[in-house]
Every structure is written in C-alpha cells, then in structure tokens.
Amino acid sequence: MNGLTEALPPLSGHEALVEANRCLFCYDAPCTQACPTHIDIPRFIKKISTGNLTGSARTIFDANLLGATCARVCPVQELCEGACVLGSEHKPIAIGRLQRHTMDHAYSHGAAMPTVGAPTGFHVGVVGAGPAGLSCAGELARRGHAVTVYEKRDLGGGLSTYGIIALREPVGVALAEVEMIRNLGVRVLSGVEFGRDVTLDSLIGDHSAVFLSLGLGRTPDLGIRGEEHLVDGLEFIEQSKTSPAGPHVGRDVLVIGAGNTAIDCATIAKRLGAARVTILYRRTANEMTAYTHEYRFIQNEGVRFEFLTQPVEAIIDEGRLTGLRCRRMQRTGRGLPEPVSGSDFTLPADQIVKAIGQQKPPAFRGLETDRGYLRINDEMETSLAGVYAGGDCVRARGSASTVMAVQDGKRAAAAIHKALTGLIS
Amino acid sequence: MADLSINFAGIKSPNPFWLASAPPANSGDQVHRAFEAGWGGAVWKTIGGPVLNVSNRYGAWHSGAQRMLAINNIELISDRPLEINLREIRDVKRNWPGRAVIVSAMVESKPAAWRTIVRQIEDTGADGIELNYGCPHGMSERGMGAAVGQVPEYCQQITAWVKEVSQLPVIVKLTPNVTNIVLPARAALAGGADALSLINTVNSIIGIDLDTLELSPSVGGKGGHGGYAGPAIKPIALNLLAALATDPELAKSNLPVSGMGGIATWRDAAEFLLLGATSLQVCTTVMHYGFRVVEDLIDGLSNWMNEKGFRTIADFQGRSVPRLSDFGNFDLSFRVVARIDQARCIKCNLCYVACHDTAHQCIDLITAHPEHRPHPQVREADCVGCRLCYNVCPVEKCIEMVEVPSGRAPLTWAQLAQAEPAVAEDWEAMKKYRDRHGIHIH
Structure with missing residues (x-):
C-alpha cells in the first residue's frame, strides 16, 4: 500500500558490519539490562561483526522468540538504544536494525531456528x-x-x-x-x-x-452524541494492514487521543491521502503517552495538534459527518484539566478516528x-x-x-x- | 615555512616522500601524474629479467570495517619490456629534473647481468639505483630478491659488482624476513653501498577462503605466501629502522636510510624521520587512495614542523634515536598508575573486564547508587601501571597514566644485576630484595 510500506530499509551487509564494529562490547552491558527480555545484545552484535549470523540469531532466539517483531516495533530509544553508553555524546548503536539484520537472515536462510524439546507428555x-x-x-x-x-x-x-x-x-x-x-x-x-x-x-x-x-x-466509547459515526482506531489500522483496498480515509480527519495508536492512525490517514489531519487531546504535549520520537515523527508528517481540547459532539448533517464540536480545556490545578465554559467551537471533519486506548x-x-x-x-x-x-x-x-x-x-x-x-x- | 627538501646520498628531492618501488611506480604515465600531485621522488618498479604475472595477485587484510589495513602481493618485478621502462624513465627524468628518480633493479646473480643493467639505468639519467634484495615471493625462487637479501655474503658480493661500475648512488633495499637485519645491512656497507632502504614486504599468507578452503587469494585453486605491506607492518618497520640506528658499525658509517613500511600519514612519516630515516617511501596507502595522499603528507608534516619549530628535516631527523634503549636500562623505580576521569567515563566497563580477566585485577566496579550503572575505579595501590586499561578505553582522555613517586631511587635491571647478582638468579634473594624495598606484587 502506497506510503505504508516498511519505513526503514534493511541494513546492507556492509552497513551492518560497520555498525556492528562500532559496538564497544560493553562488559555487563546496559542495553541487555534495559531489554525486557534481556537479549545478550553485545554478543549478538559481536557475532554479526564476525560473520556468524547463525550464532547471532541463536543468541536472540535464546532470549526472545519474537525477535523479528521486536527488532521493528520495540521503542528502542526508550530501551536498549536509550541505555547505550554511546548515546550520551555520540550516536547509540542501531541495535534494533542490527537485530532485524540477523532476524532477516535467520528467516530467509532458516538458520538457527528454535527446535523442539523431548516430549514431556504434558x-x-x-x-x-x-x-x-x-x-x-x-x-x-x-x-x-x-x-x-x-x-x-x-x-x-x-x-x-x-x-x-x-x-x-x-x-x-x-x-x-x-x-x-x-x-x-x-x-x-x-x-x-x-x-x-x-x-x-x-x-x-x-x-x-x-x-x-x-x-x-476494542476502543471504548467516548460517550458523545454521534458516536456511531466515529471510526475505531484499531480497526482503522487493521484495515490498513489486512484489507487490500485499505481503509476509507476522509479529507478532513480528526484523531482523538494522543497515544502511539493515535499517532499511527494519523500517519495512516496522512499517508493515504487525507488533506488535513488533526490530533485532539484533552491535555497538553507533556502528558501525551506517545513516545517523544513518535511525537516528533508525526509533526514532520504535517499533522496538526489541538491540545487541551475535548470532543463534545459529532455533527451530522443529513446522515453525513461534517464536523466535531469541541470544548477548550484549561489547567486549574494538578489534576485533570477543566472544561472552559462557553469555549465550544467546531472543527470540520468528514472522518473522526478515536484512539483512546482499549x-x-x-x-x-x-x-x-x-x-x-x-x-x-x-x-x-x-x-x-x-x-x-x-x-x-x-x-x-x-x-x-x-x-x-x-x-x-x-x-x-x-x-x-x-x-x-x-x-x- | 618548513623546508622539506632532502639530500639523500647526493640525490636531491623537494620533499622526503617517494613512491616506493611497486605498482604505483610502474610506468612513465603514473610517475608523471605522481609528480604532478607533488611526490618528491619515485623508485621505479623493479626492472630486470623477463617475467609473467598471474591474476589475483593482491590479497588484503581487512579489520572490521577498515579496508586494507595491509596488502599482500605476489606480483613480480615489472612485466613491461625493459626497453619501454628505460625509455619512460628517461622521459620522466627529462621532464622532472627537480624530482628524484631512482630505479630499482634485480637481475640474475651474475656480474655481467648486473653490469649491464647498471649501465642501462645510468643511460636514462636517473638519480640512483636501488638493489632489490627484498622481494619475498617468486623472484626469490629464481635466486633473486630475498634469496640474496637473506644471505649477507650475496648482499655484499652483488653490491660490490654494482659499485664497481656504477657512477650513481647505490641504495640496498633490505628484506625484513631475516633474524637479524643488521647482518645484511653491514654486508651492504662492506660491499660499498651508498645508502640503505627498508623494509621490503614481510612474508605472509593472507588467509583461507572458508567456503572453498582455498588460500586467499586463489590463483586457480592454489595460493601461497606473498609480501605483506601497509599500515599493519609499520611497527615492524620502525623496529628494524631502529636496529640500524643503534648498530654502532652502521651508525659510524652514517649511511642514509630510506624508510618505508606502512607509512600512511604524515604522523607515520615524522616517526620514521625521528628514528633516523632521511627519505620515505610509500606504497600501500597510495594503492588504496591514489597519488593525492601526498598532499596531506606534505601539509601535515610541514604544519607539525612549524609548530615544533623545526625548519628543516635535518633539524629533527634521528631525534628520537637517543631514546632507544634496552629493557635492562629501563628504570625499575619509574611508576605510573591509571586514573579514570569519572566525568568522561561512559561506563562501558571494558577497562574493568580487561584488568580483571587479563591484567592485574586492580579495577573495581563501584555501585554508588542502586539506580546507576556501576563505574570502574582503580585501586592505585595495586595498580602496576600496565596501561592495558588505557589502551582499551574508547573515550579520549578518559584514562590517563599518571606518574607517581615509587619512593625508590632510580635503578635499572642492569644495575641491580650487577650490584646484587643473587637477586637476578634466585627467587629467595628476590623475595628478600622486594621486602627490603617495599615492592609488593599482589
């Protein structure tokens, strides 16, 4: 699907070699400690540098059977790469991409695939x-x-x-x-x-x-009028992946929520042809649950944000969605922002996607x-x-x-x- | 502005950088372009008898992502007809009178053959002759190259034949593939050589192809040893250069030496000059990057000389030779310890594992705060100052070797062995000596 193919290209053999050789091979490495599955990262990277991709794959599979997925979806900036000692003043090692290099090799060559133990009868x-x-x-x-x-x-x-x-x-x-x-x-x-x-x-x-x-x-209800005209964010993503035609995408798309799913929905809308995509969030950028790098990414995609904004009602005209009535919020203390009375305004929209968790x-x-x-x-x-x-x-x-x-x-x-x-x- | 010009056994050159006798100096066109790029001289690729070369003649050693830390070759001497080489040498010298053109030669070990080639070279107007006693492969199987360089008597004999007829300065190029480089060097001196050059390539096998199990590179399924050159051999070349500098007989003769073996940067060049070389020959880095590398060789060396206040090459040539010594003359009381700058430390903890597993177990990992990554800390009292941690540390200026007082008067092993021979021969005496002087090795 146009604009929605894998963003990062695979590393070439030479790129992987150069990157693997940058790894310091830290003792008791912080990347391994930061990995929830504790992959022995310096070990699998060292093995890339010696051309031992079979051993590299085995090292990953030993700790994490879904290394191919994790290499792509892990928030590496928050985990292994965030902990890399080269991160502070230099560039951290591209651990995620190196892991993908090894996993791509493993799946394309059938190398080091996990094997079954002797039957236990259970x-x-x-x-x-x-x-x-x-x-x-x-x-x-x-x-x-x-x-x-x-x-x-x-x-x-x-x-x-x-x-x-x-x-x-x-x-x-x-x-x-x-x-x-x-x-x-x-x-x-x-x-x-x-x-x-x-x-x-x-x-x-x-x-x-x-x-x-x-x-x-599924995505919970917002509890607003016209809710039935809203699109479930998870279904929106699902259609972008599994439906050959892709999801229907509007011209003026509003995404409600500011987590990583909201970012993904906004990305899909933007890449599949929406003219304007706006993310609405009740609070401010500081409270967003999306990762910082995702927030930066989506800003570069040209997606606008309406912070301190709460949806009030989907506006339906002759059975068609035309906009979303919103209300401004304001900070009164440390708790949830409070609605500002008399601040209602309408954002035009022919599609509203809600991505407010599950x-x-x-x-x-x-x-x-x-x-x-x-x-x-x-x-x-x-x-x-x-x-x-x-x-x-x-x-x-x-x-x-x-x-x-x-x-x-x-x-x-x-x-x-x-x-x-x-x-x- | 620094003056880089040299006079090497009467051969004048605007700078000390010469193309070594090798593929980069294989033809008039190449040498012409090298001179345009700024090379001070060129030692023509060895001319001599007829040869045929093979394919896959260059192997290389790559380390990690660094290509060609060394090259290995089985190329023979020039395979271009002799008269073409001689004509092009004549043309180049005529067009570049201010540059040094030296011709490397290697012929059968017969007086007549050498006399002929010497006269042919002289007729070109070249500035000097280099006798190739170094080539370790191919030609040596035909009794030439290293086969001569490895036998001091042959070295002397052939040098004498050449000197009998040559009006030009004669440089003898030495092979490193000997146990003691001083012996063939002295032989060349005895034969009347005007200068020495070293080192030629080191015998080597690059490796094995793990798919085909053939040697790499493979010449139709076969492979063998070749000549190793490039940055990886620089320390070997420096050591052999130092061996010439410290030999009393050679030192007395004042024979100039053209240094080579892994010179890739102006820093390498300065080091060769500091150990006594007068001219420098360069090959592998040129084969990697082209003639243009000479620009920074000249520029970097000039800038360094300006900073150091050296006006001419002679101002610093051989300056580090007096620092050359032997273990027996080193001060046993000299003491340094490693200091880690915690503000710079990135906590890769490579110093820790290196020290703990392979050195002297005097770096501890300290957990100052349970939330923080442990950091390495040197127990200075136990640090022997081995310098391993300094070498493995990837951060600039993070680990420094700091001189600390040992509390003992300066003393060398030679002095100790003379003053207290028993200490050098008997562990019990050594133990008592250590106790007496507070030397505790944990």
Whole structure:
C-alpha cells in the first residue's frame, strides 16, 4: 500500500558490519539490562561483526522468540538504544536494525531456528496468538510440552499482525513468526473464541495448564452524541494492514487521543491521502503517552495538534459527518484539566478516528482482577491454580508493549514448566 | 615555512616522500601524474629479467570495517619490456629534473647481468639505483630478491659488482624476513653501498577462503605466501629502522636510510624521520587512495614542523634515536598508575573486564547508587601501571597514566644485576630484595 510500506530499509551487509564494529562490547552491558527480555545484545552484535549470523540469531532466539517483531516495533530509544553508553555524546548503536539484520537472515536462510524439546507428555492450552501467547507457546514447545493455541481471529500474531502500522512491521513478519511457532509443533487454532467456543473450565479440563493472553478489547466509547459515526482506531489500522483496498480515509480527519495508536492512525490517514489531519487531546504535549520520537515523527508528517481540547459532539448533517464540536480545556490545578465554559467551537471533519486506548479484558468467574486487569502473582499465575496469564491483559501498571508481552510469555512458560516437571529452565 | 627538501646520498628531492618501488611506480604515465600531485621522488618498479604475472595477485587484510589495513602481493618485478621502462624513465627524468628518480633493479646473480643493467639505468639519467634484495615471493625462487637479501655474503658480493661500475648512488633495499637485519645491512656497507632502504614486504599468507578452503587469494585453486605491506607492518618497520640506528658499525658509517613500511600519514612519516630515516617511501596507502595522499603528507608534516619549530628535516631527523634503549636500562623505580576521569567515563566497563580477566585485577566496579550503572575505579595501590586499561578505553582522555613517586631511587635491571647478582638468579634473594624495598606484587 502506497506510503505504508516498511519505513526503514534493511541494513546492507556492509552497513551492518560497520555498525556492528562500532559496538564497544560493553562488559555487563546496559542495553541487555534495559531489554525486557534481556537479549545478550553485545554478543549478538559481536557475532554479526564476525560473520556468524547463525550464532547471532541463536543468541536472540535464546532470549526472545519474537525477535523479528521486536527488532521493528520495540521503542528502542526508550530501551536498549536509550541505555547505550554511546548515546550520551555520540550516536547509540542501531541495535534494533542490527537485530532485524540477523532476524532477516535467520528467516530467509532458516538458520538457527528454535527446535523442539523431548516430549514431556504434558499439554498446555494457550488463549490468544498474540506476542505473549506465541512466546509462551514457543517456549513451552522448546521444553517438550504439547501446546494448543486458541485464537479468535483468522490470523495469528495479535497486534503484531493487526495493530502495528505497516510502516514499522509488515504483516508478513508477524505471520512468519506464527509459522515458526507452528513449526515447533504448536497447534494454532484460529476462529476459536474464548468464552464462546472454549471456556476456562473446558480448557482446564483438557490441559495440564492454561495460559491466558487475551489482550484487551476494542476502543471504548467516548460517550458523545454521534458516536456511531466515529471510526475505531484499531480497526482503522487493521484495515490498513489486512484489507487490500485499505481503509476509507476522509479529507478532513480528526484523531482523538494522543497515544502511539493515535499517532499511527494519523500517519495512516496522512499517508493515504487525507488533506488535513488533526490530533485532539484533552491535555497538553507533556502528558501525551506517545513516545517523544513518535511525537516528533508525526509533526514532520504535517499533522496538526489541538491540545487541551475535548470532543463534545459529532455533527451530522443529513446522515453525513461534517464536523466535531469541541470544548477548550484549561489547567486549574494538578489534576485533570477543566472544561472552559462557553469555549465550544467546531472543527470540520468528514472522518473522526478515536484512539483512546482499549477496553479492559472481560471479567471471568473465578479470576481475580487488579484495576480491571487479570491479577497474577510473581510466577505469572492467576488466582486459579494452573491458570497463568500475561501480556496486555495483566498490565495494570506500566505501559503495555510487545516486548513486555514476549517476556511475560517466556516467564509464564518457565513457571508452567517448573510447576509441571519440577525442573527449572 | 618548513623546508622539506632532502639530500639523500647526493640525490636531491623537494620533499622526503617517494613512491616506493611497486605498482604505483610502474610506468612513465603514473610517475608523471605522481609528480604532478607533488611526490618528491619515485623508485621505479623493479626492472630486470623477463617475467609473467598471474591474476589475483593482491590479497588484503581487512579489520572490521577498515579496508586494507595491509596488502599482500605476489606480483613480480615489472612485466613491461625493459626497453619501454628505460625509455619512460628517461622521459620522466627529462621532464622532472627537480624530482628524484631512482630505479630499482634485480637481475640474475651474475656480474655481467648486473653490469649491464647498471649501465642501462645510468643511460636514462636517473638519480640512483636501488638493489632489490627484498622481494619475498617468486623472484626469490629464481635466486633473486630475498634469496640474496637473506644471505649477507650475496648482499655484499652483488653490491660490490654494482659499485664497481656504477657512477650513481647505490641504495640496498633490505628484506625484513631475516633474524637479524643488521647482518645484511653491514654486508651492504662492506660491499660499498651508498645508502640503505627498508623494509621490503614481510612474508605472509593472507588467509583461507572458508567456503572453498582455498588460500586467499586463489590463483586457480592454489595460493601461497606473498609480501605483506601497509599500515599493519609499520611497527615492524620502525623496529628494524631502529636496529640500524643503534648498530654502532652502521651508525659510524652514517649511511642514509630510506624508510618505508606502512607509512600512511604524515604522523607515520615524522616517526620514521625521528628514528633516523632521511627519505620515505610509500606504497600501500597510495594503492588504496591514489597519488593525492601526498598532499596531506606534505601539509601535515610541514604544519607539525612549524609548530615544533623545526625548519628543516635535518633539524629533527634521528631525534628520537637517543631514546632507544634496552629493557635492562629501563628504570625499575619509574611508576605510573591509571586514573579514570569519572566525568568522561561512559561506563562501558571494558577497562574493568580487561584488568580483571587479563591484567592485574586492580579495577573495581563501584555501585554508588542502586539506580546507576556501576563505574570502574582503580585501586592505585595495586595498580602496576600496565596501561592495558588505557589502551582499551574508547573515550579520549578518559584514562590517563599518571606518574607517581615509587619512593625508590632510580635503578635499572642492569644495575641491580650487577650490584646484587643473587637477586637476578634466585627467587629467595628476590623475595628478600622486594621486602627490603617495599615492592609488593599482589
């Protein structure tokens, strides 16, 4: 799709070599500490510099089965590259792009692909084929457990497939990872919805242990008049990735919200032909949840911002959306900004996309929650023995990210393996 | 403005930079363009008997992203007909009377062959002759090049044959592929040489192709040793240059030396001159970047001379030679320790792991704050001043070696061994000596 292909080109062999040779090979490296999955980054980079891409790939897979996705979607500026000792006065090592170099090699050559452990006879059920579920399933398969993944969508990969803008990750990358997990003997059943086609009780009955990686729900309602004319931001991104025609894009597009999803929606709208794209946010740039580099990126795309602005009503004229009535907000203290009475104004719009987060996971009988998210203990186990959970559905604190989900899946797999076999690995 | 001109055994040159006898000085057109770029002289690629070359004749050693830290070649002497070379030499010299044109030669080890080539060279109007006793490959299998340079008697004999007929200054080029460079150098002196040059290329095998398991580069499936040159060999060349400078017999003779072996920058050039070279020959960096590199060789050297107050090359030539010494004369009481500038430290902690794993375990990682990355700190009392941390540190001026008083009077090993022979021979005596002087090695 025009304007929405992967933004960064792959590094050439020579570029990767030059970059890998810049790495200092720090002792007890801060990049590794900053990586939620603790990939031994200097080690995999050193191996690039010696032409040992097989070993480099194995180093990454050892810590992170979804290294190809993480290489593309990780907020590296906030994590590994942000911690690079060359970052302060020089240029940090392009760790994400080097990891992609290695992962591209691994997938194109079939090198160092993870392998299955000796069968244990245990069978684990995993709900959701997003990053947490795939990570958990793959790590369990490596330890010899049989795994079945239940996925309600047609395609595996979760948000990597449906929710990450193609500029950062093309669908093919996520699907190749699903295939890699399948090649470990993991059964991925699509079109199977948890709570409808399978239940917690049936899963517990059928499996030695269960891992819930349910993700989160759709975009919540704003609660304004004309809401039914608004587009769900996640669906907007999804269509940009999986629909050959792409999403319908208006001429005057408003995006409500200021997280990374809002930035992605605005990017898609802009790149697919919208004349004007404006992001509305109730608060100021300081409170935006989007990463700073994303904020800078979208400003360069020519997207405008209306800060301290709250949507009031979608204006519908003869069944057609024509604009959004908004209200100015102001800071009165340290809390939420307050609406300014009499400040209403209208922004013209023929498309309004809401990207204000996701609904919390649905409640399930017997599963305790924490602020609406599944409560887990240090072993990733829910309040039900033998039922584990990870990924966005447990992230009551901190910001949700792919790499955290991968780590959750990895840790849950280790905990499940220990619970089933008594072995630590 | 600094005066870079030199007079090398009677050969005058506007600057000390000469193309070494090698592919860059293979033809009149090349040497002409080199002179246009500013080279002070050129030593023509060796002329001599008929040869045929092979393909894949240059191998190279790349380190990381740095291309061609060294080159390795199996190219023979000039494969252009002798009369063409002689004609072009004559033309170049006629067009460039102010530049040094020296002709490298190598023929069969027969007096008549040498007499003939000498006369042919003299007829061109060239300024000097360089006897190629160094080529380590190909020609040596035919009894020439290094096959001569490695046998002092042959060196002397052939030099004498040439000197019998030559009116031109004769430079003998030495091979580094010997155990003691001083012996062939003395032989050349005894044969009547007017000057020496060193080093020729070092015997080397570049490597093996890990796909085909053939040697690299491969000549139709076969490979072998070649001559190694370029920045990587500079320290070897400096050492051999120093060996000539410190030999009393050679020093007494005052034979000028043309230094070469890995000169890539004006800094390298200055170092060769400081160790006693008079002229400098350059090849690999020219093969990497072209003749234009001479501009910064001249410019950088001039600027450095101006800053240092050196008006002429002679003002500093050989200035570092008196600093050359042997381990036995080094002061055992001299002490430096590593100091880490914490404000500059980026906490890569390479100094720590280098010291801890491979040196003297005197750098600790200190966690000043649980939120902060640990930083390296030297335990100065235990630091032996080995300088490894200084060498691995990637940050400029972050680690310095600081001189500290040892509390002991200056003393060399030679002095100690003479004053207290038992200390040099017996561990018990050494232990007592250390205790007496407060030398504790942890």
